[in-house]
Amino acid sequence: MIFDTVSRLVTTHYLSSCGSTNAEAFELARLQPAPAELLVVTADQRAGRGRMARNWSDTAGKSLAVSYFLPDHLFAAVNPTWVPLVAGYAMCGALKNLVAAQLKWPNDIILPLLDDVQDELARARGGAKLCGILCETAHNGIIIGAGLNMFTALPELVPGAISLVAAGAAEARHPYITAPGATALADKIIAQFVTGTRDALELVARDFEAFKREISVSTATINRRVRAELVSGEVLEGVAVELGDAGELLLQTDAGVLRAITSGEITHLRAARN
Numbered sequence: 291m292i293f294d295t296v297s298r299l300v301t302t303h304y305l306s307s308c309g310s311t312n313a314e315a316f317e318l319a320r321l322q323p324a325p326a327e328l329l330v331v332t333a334d335q336r337a338g339r340g341r342m343a344r345n346w347s348d349t350a351g352k353s354l355a356v357s358y359f360l361p362d363h364l365f366a367a368v369n370p371t372w373v374p375l376v377a378g379y380a381m382c383g384a385l386k387n388l389v390a391a392q393l394k395w396p397n398d399i400i401l402p403l404l405d406d407v408q409d410e411l412a413r414a415r416g417g418a419k420l421c422g423i424l425c426e427t428a429h430n431g432i433i434i435g436a437g438l439n440m441f442t443a444l445p446e447l448v449p450g451a452i453s454l455v456a457a458g459a460a461e462a463r464h465p466y467i468t469a470p471g472a473t474a475l476a477d478k479i480i481a482q483f484v485t486g487t488r489d490a491l492e493l494v495a496r497d498f499e500a501f502k503r504e505i506s507v508s509t510a511t512i513n514r515r516v517r518a519e520l521v522s523g524e525v526l527e528g529v530a531v532e533l534g535d536a537g538e539l540l541l542q543t544d545a546g547v548l549r550a551i552t553s554g555e556i557t558h559l560r561a562a563r564n
Contacts (some may be wrong), residue, residue: 292304292473292477293473293476293477293481294477295477295478295480295481296329296331296477296480296481296484298360298417299481299484299485300327300328300329300358300369300484301326301327301328301329302328302329302330302331302513303318303328303329303330303331303562304331304332305330305331305332306332306334306417306505307332307334307336307350308330308332308334308335308336308355309335309336309337310329310335310337310435311331311332311355311356311357311435312357312424312426312433312435313337314330314357315328315329315330315357315359315428315433315435316320316359316426316428316433317427318330318359319359319428319429319430319431319433320429322429325361325362325363325429325430325431326361327358327359327360327361327364328358328359328493329356329357329358329359329480329484330356330357330359331354331355331356331357331476331480332354332356333350333351333352333353333354333466333467333468333476334350335353335437336353349442349445349446351441351466351467351468351559352439352440352441352442352453352466352467353437353438353439353440353441353442353453353466354436354437354438354476354479354480355435355436355437355438355441355482356435356436356438356483357433357434357435357436358377358409358433358434358435358436358483358484358487359399359428359431359432359433359434360373360431360432360433360434360491361430361431362430362431362432364431364488364491365432365491365494365495367494367495367528368491368494368495369535369536369537370427370432371536371537371538371552372536372537373425373432373434374396374397374423374425374434374537375393375396375397375489375509375533375537376487376490376491376494377397377423377425377436377503378393378396378397378398378399378423378435378484378506379393379490379505379508380482380484380485380486380487380489380490381399381421381423381436381438381483381486382399382508383482383483383486384479384480384482384483384486385399385420385421385454387403388454388459388461388462388479389420389454389457389458389459390402390420391420391510392417392455392508392509392510393505393509393510393511393541393560394416394417394509394510394511395509395511395512395530395533395556395558396537396539396553396556397422397423397424397425398419398421398422398423399416399419399420399421399422399423399438400412400416400418400419400420400510401418401420401452401457402417403417403418404509409449409450409508410449411449411450412449412450412451412452416514416557417509417510417558418451418452418457419439419450419451419452420438420439420451420452420453420454420457421436421438421439421496422436422437422438423435423436424436425491426464434487436483438454439451439452439453439454440454440455440462440464440467440472440475440476441453441454441462441464441465441466441467441472442525443456443457444456457532457555458476462475467556490505502533505533506532506533506561507535510558511530511539511556512530512531512532512533513529513530513531513543514529514530514558514559515525515527515528515529515558516528516529516530516541516556516557516558516559517556517557517559517561518539518541518549518551518554518555518556519554519555519556519557520551520553520554521554523554526541526549526551527543527544527548527559528541528542528543528544528545529541529542530556531548534550536552537548538551538552539551539556
């Protein structure tokens with residue numbers, strides 16, 4: 291499979307199948323004589339991972355798994371805690387001409403639900419999950435892993451999920467990624483994701499406050515009532531008011547205390563009233 295556009299931007303390794311693209315990118319980065327950007331892509335990932343050590347399952351030929359290795363020098367002026375949000379922001383931008391994608395803190399790409407959709411998991415997420423992001427440290431850099439559901443038909447979707455084709459994206463009406471036109475669409479999305487990531491990192495370094503304002507607009511979690519289940523077992527409810535300087539979620543709890551959430555499971559409850 292050929293990805294002409296993105297291959298002109300970054301060294302791209304296409305694999306017919308693999309266990310985990312992040313693991314493959316990790317090994318390729320380790321073997322480099324000097325740190326440089328690289329990309330690993332497959333449409334058949336068999337042992338993908340999500341946040342909190344969850345498994346990430348794909349249907350061969352219908353989802354796209356991408357791992358983008360960023361050397362340290364490309365985000366030297368950026369707090370690494372922002373990288374997952376930068377990646378999510380970039381993916382939303384790459385999809386904006388196809389669907390109304392939104393970022394759910396910290397690293398899910400979701401689509402808003404219609405009122406008649408009966409999917410409790412999707413409602414808990416605040417939308418149906420289209421793409422997940424997993425960032426991991428690597429040799430002299432960070433690997434951004436993204437799993438995008440492209441061509442899975444609505445009856446085949448697991449609860450809480452959505453695909454480009456199920457969302458009605460006209461350009462995504464293909465049965466598999468190898469179908470005519472499907473590879474070109476995947477190539478375009480990945481290229482825009484890479485370019486968007488680079489542009490966002492540059493904006494963070496140049497004008498941090500402008501970036502915070504921009505990404506807050508794209509983050510559906512902001513100004514929402516949410517439930518935060520922390521890794522400690524503590525559960526908080528309140529309004530997600532803004533992002534902190536390290537990308538943490540600032541939660542105004544129902545007890546009247548402002549808490550900084552750095553990790554945990556976030557459930558959208560309803561939009562906050564002004």
